[in-house]
Structures are given as structure tokens and as C-alpha cells.
Amino acid sequence: MKSEPLSLHTEGYSTEHVSDDRIAAVLRSVRSMRENIGDEHSLRNLAQSALLSPYHFHRVFRQVTASTPARFVAACRMEEAKLLLANSSDNVTDICMQVGYSSLGTFTSQFSRLVGMSPRRFRRLMSTFSADSCADVLAACGPTVSPPERTQVTGVIDGDSDCGPLAVVGLFPSGIPQESPAACAVVRVSGVVAFDGLPDGTYYPLAVSFRSSATVADSIGDASVDHCLIGVSSARVRISGGRAVNRDSFPLRLRRRRPIDPPLVLALPLLLAAGRPNAAA
Known part of the structure; x- marks a missing residue:
């Protein structure tokens, strides 16, 4: 069909x-x-x-x-x-x-x-950490509620009932969620995130959320297609002279991953799980 x-x-x-x-x-x-x-x-x-x-x-x-x-x-x-x-x-x-x-x-x-x-x-x-709940991992790390004193760029994150209550939002060097993002925060769905302190450059806003039933093991491989939701912005963010030159806000609508979407390479939420207080990393 x-x-x-x-x-x-x-x-x-x-x-x-x-x-x-x-x-x-x-x-x-x-x-x-x-x-x-x-x-x-x-x-x-x-x-x-x-x-x-x-x-x-x-x-x-x-x-x-x-x-x-x-x-x-x-x-x-x-x-x-x-x-x-x-x-x-x-x-x-x-x-x-x-x-x-x-x-x-x-x-x-x-x-x-x-x-x-x-x-x-x-x-x-x-x-x-493979059996740990992704929702619990994100909840232990956020949400980030204190906005920076000065904001360079703001993101608005939205999703439907399939999404978990929290999402990780990052500004990445490419359209693939890999490498360390220039900035990253845990935010509520639906919610707003603000970033500051970004060096000059071009960034791809990407968001990741997980279904409430997902474990850390579900966040990798084929299982992530069913358990992971992603959001991509309609435009890149460009910072020059310490200011956003093309846009100072971006929307991210979370949706199910598709087979043609790039893999989630960065080890989320494993990095967050290992970074929790008292985690045996």
C-alpha cells in the first residue's frame, strides 16, 4: 500500500x-x-x-x-x-x-x-543500569527549572500522550543526536527551555523523550523505535557575536522515530543514569 x-x-x-x-x-x-x-x-x-x-x-x-x-x-x-x-x-x-x-x-x-x-x-x-526506568532517570536529573540570567535562545517542547513527562533537549553539532551537545537540559513536556553561554557556531536543536514503560535497555537498537520519541527543529540555530542571528526560539514537536531517522548515538539516558547522585558508575 x-x-x-x-x-x-x-x-x-x-x-x-x-x-x-x-x-x-x-x-x-x-x-x-x-x-x-x-x-x-x-x-x-x-x-x-x-x-x-x-x-x-x-x-x-x-x-x-x-x-x-x-x-x-x-x-x-x-x-x-x-x-x-x-x-x-x-x-x-x-x-x-x-x-x-x-x-x-x-x-x-x-x-x-x-x-x-x-x-x-x-x-x-x-x-x-539496563533495567532502570528511563522516566526515573530523567526525573532524578531534572527538570531544569532555573532559567539563565541572560537567554540566547529558547525552545518550546510539545508532545502527545505517547510521550513521557520529561524530555532531554540538546543543541547538537549535526542533525544526528551524537557527540556532546553545546547545551543540554531536562524539560517538562510540554515546556520551555532557555539556553545561554553558547559559543559562536551553528546548532541543531533535538529533543528525546521515552515512553513511561521504557528502560535504559530499550533506548538502544531496534527497541528504541518503539520506546523513544524525538523532536527536530524546523531550522538550525546560529550564534554569532554571542547572539542568535537567525532566530531566538525554536519549536520541538515530539513524535515516534521512523526507520529513516538517524540512530540515537549519544548514550542517553545511560549518561544521565551514571551521573545521578549515589549512582554506582
């Missing part, structure tokens, strides 16, 4: 309706990435799986996902590595090879930068 067009953000984050054909092409390439995670994924090979020319595929993929194909592949590799670390007894070197890396050093540094901790620490913390 033919799906309805989806309203998605483009690389420029202007909202438009993306055709079924383009969504289907991107979905074919994403499935190829995930089903062959240890293989080399050249632009030409991914374009072939999407049935598009390399140039057209790169442009369409970036329009639909707000990510380049190469960054999306790297995010999928990290997602699979997190699953293997959490659910298998394979050593880190074997996992490195299984997800497509030939160098353990490169894999470890990439994982640490994108996920927020080393592979070994991730495995240790997952064994400790």
Missing part, C-alpha cells in the same frame, strides 16, 4: 513534503546499511541500492535525513556496536571488526567521541 507523504526537514531545515519515491529510495539505502553493517558502503553502492545516481542520491538522502550518507553509516555502526556490547559476550576487538572497522584504535576513539564514553565503560554501565 502506498504511504502518505511525510513532512520532513531538509538539510536547510525548511519544512516541505517529501515524495513517496524519495522516501522509498532512502529507506532502501538505510536497509542496505543496516543489513550489511560490516561491509564497505561507498556512495556508489548506496546509490545503487536506492536506484539513483550518486549525485542525486546524496542530495535526496541529505534532504530526507539531514545527514550525509557517510555520517549515517557511521551512526548505524555505533548503534550496532552498542547493541553488541550490551547483549553479547564478544570482546571489543571482535565487535570492532563486526561493525566495519579494521582498526581498534579508530573504533574506540570514534565510539568514545560519538557515544560519550569508551566501549568498555558503556558495557560496564549497561550491565549496571
